[in-house]
Amino acid sequence: MTDLAFALIRHGDYQQRDNTPSAHQPWPLTTEGQAQAVVGAAHLLDMATMLGLPLNDFWYSSPLARARETAEIMRAELQVTGPLVCCDDLMERGLGSANNLSIDEVEMCLNDLGLFEDTPVDWKANSEFRLPLPGAESLMDAGQRVAQRLLTIAANSENRQTLVPVFGHGAAFRHAAYHLGVLDGKDIRRFSMHHALPVVIAQSADGKWTQRAGEWKERTRQTDFTD
Template identity: 35%
Template sequence: MARIIAALLCHGEFQQLPGIPSAQQPFALNELGRQQALDAAILLRDFASKHQLQLHPELDCSSSLNAWQTAKIIGRELHDSVNEPPTLSAYNRLLDTSMGSAANLSCAQIEDSLQADPRYDAPPENWMDDSNYRLPFAGAESHMESGDRCAEHIVQRITAIDATANADNIKLFVGHNKSLLHAAFLLGVISFDALSKLELHPCKPIFIERDNNGSWRQCGGLWKQLQAAS
């Protein structure tokens, strides 16, 4: 059986609106983000070479511009490292956690809106990082819900490749920190407690693989360790 490794990659830095949650903002990579994507291609190529893996030519990315641009740059840089020209496929299932109708409002504006609406309770103090909290607005979801759709996509895509692959492969998924982080938890790669202590570095892949029993484990890459609140 071929070894199929999923590379989970958070997009590069982008032109984020100041003071606004980053979730699904429709803006492009900045100069640093473009360089991070170039560096990611080197990391992927080196990991593939070290472990004698092929780079799967179809790169999956979120439909957000920053993730698509990240995957586009990586695909261009890895053009000579795959057996056929790389292609990009964008999916809404890999999007960041949706804020629903509160998208692109500041945290203060969101909290003011909740306070002004008699139907809603005040959000938890750490609501932005609460894995299971969902804003009570149309279209919003929790981080756990976004991680669930993301994990489902990863499993489906890896399973499809596994059924036909005759060589060991790395399959790239370019998405967003919170949804990929929670996908890793739901796949059993990290613990629930780790959700508040870890995040993905921009454009530094976390490599995971599924064993013959269907269990997932991390096989490469480093998480960013968050400092505990004082």
């Protein structure tokens, strides 16, 4: 029996700067991303019906524009009137003082500081690595804070027997899924997430989390992801 379920929804396509990790980029959705959110709304409603769970009145989102705008479009499509709660701890992995720098700029900075030699080649996708700069997080750090926010929402008894939509970011969601036991470590790099299409994870009465609906996006090749 499902006690509570989350619809994890990655933002739609957005105006991401070239060769730059998503991190905390402030840009809005593209026209394509807006259309993806409209399609995603129909998928969300279908999943709620399939699972026999009503959509929760409270929806949650990262405050970054690409996630918040995706949520707002889907809410308008489904005529949702309850509150949209923006939570800083649902944001993508932060790079601290290197936030929103291009990959070349980050590596130039590390080189100038004498830190590049100790930086792994796959630093962008390395789950455990944290840039040696003030305020930077590892991907595992980001996943842990997202997972903790989900557990906090799940602990509210008023959310039981509902499907709670949560809007955020692919890498942070995948690492959160790992912390909750939904994904194996090897699957974090193997999978991405489709823009604006929900992946539903559910908690049973014994506290175990499992994937119940939706599909992760299988990567065609192993690349350094920037989502």
